[in-house]
Amino acid sequence: MxxxxxxxRDISVPVLAARLPGGRFSIFLICLLIVCSIFAAGCSSGSSAGSTKAADDTAVLTPAVRIxxxxxxxxxxxxxxxxxxxxxxxxxxxxxxxxxxxxxxxxxxxxxxxxxxxxxxxxxxxxxxxxxxxxxxxxxxxxxxxxxxxxxxxxxxxxxxxxxxxFLPFLYSNQFVYFTAETRAVEKGNELAQGCDTDLDVTAAVYNYVVDNTEYDYEKAASITSPYYPDVDETLDTRKGICFDYSALMCTMLRTQGIPCKLNIGYAGDIYHAWISVYLKSVGWVDNLIQFDGKNWSMMDPTMASTGGDSYDPSQEQYTVMFQR
Incomplete structure (x- = not known):
């Protein structure tokens, strides 16, 4: 012994220290496949770390609450x-x-x-x-x-x-993306998925809902302590949260719709931060969900999209993943 x-500080909570860009998901949906056909390596090379299994084994990608x-x-x-x-x-x-x-x-x-x-x-x-x-x-x-x-x-x-x-590590509930069959965020995800034909449609619906209905909580960000675990229903009810809360809420909704979702913890520039990457059947892993606002390429990060500000350029390699939950 x-x-x-x-x-x-080893597990310090990611918080947003500056106002950064956003934009809705609509143009992203149109441009995503074009971008990935041009930059195939960048969009599809993000398969689950350490795994050698074929990425086309998608039979598991069905809606379920995996506990x-x-x-x-x-x-x-x-x-x-x-x-x-x-x-x-x-x-x-x-x-x-x-x-x-x-x-x-x-x-x-x-x-x-x-x-x-x-x-x-x-x-x-x-x-x-x-x-x-x-x-x-x-x-x-x-x-x-x-x-x-x-x-x-x-x-x-x-x-x-x-x-x-x-995909399984990114479909189950865990300590950081915690949900049960009774979680209200799961029910909301089911509601948002109604009428959607593809995982791309579901991702857009979930993204737009979280961005349009969640306000960044600067007071919480200033007072948060570690260890911190997001409560997705609290975020859903209060419509407020830090970047960790945004990401956990989206991951909960997407995972329970059978869409693998990674909660990434790392740095956006020099800011400790949390964001998401999603697996789409037509594209593969989309790391940080790149979007296009009609003028600039930027990361589709739900926190940064809802807080507004200048465009965040992925070509500068400002996002660095430290952990994936």
């Missing part, structure tokens, strides 16, 4: 913590803590070398964590809080993951 010092379960058929751990690995092929693991510490930190390092941090604060309650890096070896390190930001290691292990389908 050894100790480690953590800082919540992780701890089946107990295969577990690892000890008397203090249990990690259920029964459903790694579906793109997630679940962990439950049985000790007395106020908080538990889980580090999940995928085959791409990226380490994801999760916190558990409820005893004997399972928390779902996506296997966002695709197929390969994952290192699991679990720490319990000793005092303040001092943690003690209580478990380390390695698991091998082979996904049934590369």
């Amino acid at each position: 050894f100790c480690h010092k953590f800082s919540h 992780p379960t701890a089946d107990g058929t295969e577990t690892i751990g000890n008397e203090t913590v249990t990690v259920d690995i029964s459903n790694t092929s579906n793109g997630y693991i679940m962990a439950s803590y049985h000790g007395t510490a106020a908080q538990v930190n889980i580090q999940l390092t995928g085959p791409d070398g990226v380490t994801y941090l999760y916190f558990i604060s409820e005893k004997d309650t399972y928390t779902a964590m996506p296997l966002s890096s695709g197929d390969g070896s994952y290192i699991i390190d679990i720490y319990e809080q000793m005092d303040g930001d001092m943690y003690s290691n209580i478990m380390s292990d390695v698991i091998e993951v082979t996904l049934q389908n590369e």
Whole structure:
């Protein structure tokens, strides 16, 4: 057993620190296929990291509310913590803590070398964590809080993951994109999808709804603390939120319509931020959902679209992904 010092800055909450551009989705829909035919590598090369499965395996892309379960058929751990690995092929693991510490930190390092941090604060309650890096070896390190930001290691292990389908990690509910069958945002997504013929239509309907009906909450952004987990129904009801809330709400609506959606956490320029990428059957993965406003190319980022401002030019490579949830 050894100790480690953590800082919540490691998982600091993405907030928007400047007014940036937006635009509606209509012209984007018209131009998307043209753009991707010209820049095919840029639009279709964003397949799920670490996965070698064919991107045309789209049978799983049907509307459903996919809720992780701890089946107990295969577990690892000890008397203090249990990690259920029964459903790694579906793109997630679940962990439950049985000790007395106020908080538990889980580090999940995928085959791409990226380490994801999760916190558990409820005893004997399972928390779902996506296997966002695709197929390969994952290192699991679990720490319990000793005092303040001092943690003690209580478990380390390695698991091998082979996904049934590369899209599954981005279709299920998890700690950051959390929903159940009773989530009102799921019902709203169903309502918005009515009358839509394609996933492109659904994406447009969801995007336009979130942008038109959600106001950026600057007060919340100034006072937020880590760790922070979006409440999509709260965002839906209050019609306010930070960029993390916008992205989680859109991901919830799209995932439950069978549209794989990545909640990206990283940087927009030098601003720590959250945004989304979506898989469209006719195009493939559209990283950051590029849009065209009739004059300039820009990122179709729901927060930046609704807050207005100058156009954000993707050719400057201002978006840098750190994590995908």
